[in-house]
Amino acid sequence: MSLLKHLSELGLSEREARVYLYLVRAGEANAREVSEGVGIPYSKVYSVLRSLEDKGWVEADRNARPTTYRPVSPDVAVKRALERELNRIRREMEEHAKVAVRKLSEIYRAERETVARTYHGKSARETLAEVLRSSENIACIVHLGRNLPRWLLESLRRMEGLMILKAKEGSEVVDELEPDVKVPIDIEPRNTLIVLSADHREFFLGKFGESDYLLSLEEPILAQGIHDAVTRACKSRSRHA
Numbered sequence: 001m002s003l004l005k006h007l008s009e010l011g012l013s014e015r016e017a018r019v020y021l022y023l024v025r026a027g028e029a030n031a032r033e034v035s036e037g038v039g040i041p042y043s044k045v046y047s048v049l050r051s052l053e054d055k056g057w058v059e060a061d062r063n064a065r066p067t068t069y070r071p072v073s074p075d076v077a078v079k080r081a082l083e084r085e086l087n088r089i090r091r092e093m094e095e096h097a098k099v100a101v102r103k104l105s106e107i108y109r110a111e112r113e114t115v116a117r118t119y120h121g122k123s124a125r126e127t128l129a130e131v132l133r134s135s136e137n138i139a140c141i142v143h144l145g146r147n148l149p150r151w152l153l154e155s156l157r158r159m160e161g162l163m164i165l166k167a168k169e170g171s172e173v174v175d176e177l178e179p180d181v182k183v184p185i186d187i188e189p190r191n192t193l194i195v196l197s198a199d200h201r202e203f204f205l206g207k208f209g210e211s212d213y214l215l216s217l218e219e220p221i222l223a224q225g226i227h228d229a230v231t232r233a234c235k236s237r238s239r240h241a
Contacts, residue, residue: 003017004017004021007020010078011085012057013048013051015038015044015048016051016052016055016057018038018040019049019052019058020058020071020077022038023070023071028069028070029068029069030064030067031045031049031067032066034049052069055081055084056080056081056084057071057072058070058071058072115217115218116215116217118216119213119216120214123214124205124213124214125152125212127214128155128203128205128214129152131198132156132158132198135198138163138196138198139196139197139198140156140163140165140198141166141195141197142156142195142196152194153176156177193205193207201216202217203215203217204217
């Protein structure tokens with residue numbers, strides 16, 4: 001890469017780079033000398049010199065007649081140019097960042113909106129059974145209480161994927177399901193509660209009396225976090241089993 005090209009990368013136009021290079025070699029010159037030495041029309045040379053002065057590449061001695069121009073030390077001039085270019089790039093990036101943050105935040109908030117649905121009775125049972133039957137990626141935390149419904153037991157038995165089962169020691173359900181990790185509990189809950197993470201959704205099934213209630217929460221970021229946490233817990237408990 002030529003010297004003039006390097007100077008252009010630092011923010012100088014072709015004419016400005018040629019004028020600065022001429023002054024570095026000449027040490028000092030007036031406008032007419034610069035015009036003749038660089039081959040720039042005399043009517044144009046003043047605007048080039050003013051621009052170089054504004055950018056900090058040359059200094060003008062207006063006490064001299066005619067005004068003379070001399071180059072600023074290259075290390076100082078280049079440092080100024082670098083700071084100026086970095087500031088320009090930073091301002092541009094800040095503007096791009098503002099736009100990006102605004103638009104991404106809109107998408108982020110939209111994606112994080114929690115969609116909650118509730119089901120009752122037969123609808124709750126059918127919905128959860130379908131989830132367990134069709135989902136490919138399941139992490140499950142199961143709290144078992146009394147009178148676990150047969151339909152739920154059959155659905156859980158068909159599940160694939162990691163599962164943590166919390167149940168009373170010696171429970172027949174524990175033996176039938178053969179979960180990846182068995183976590184005994186000392187007390188038996190009065191009601192059945194199933195909590196599982198499947199396909200980026202969270203499901204909470206409670207059986208109170210004769211009725212089933214299912215709460216489905218859809219929030220992809222949260223659901224993925226819960227699923228990953230359960231998966232790590234399963235693997236950790238399996239290693240220490």
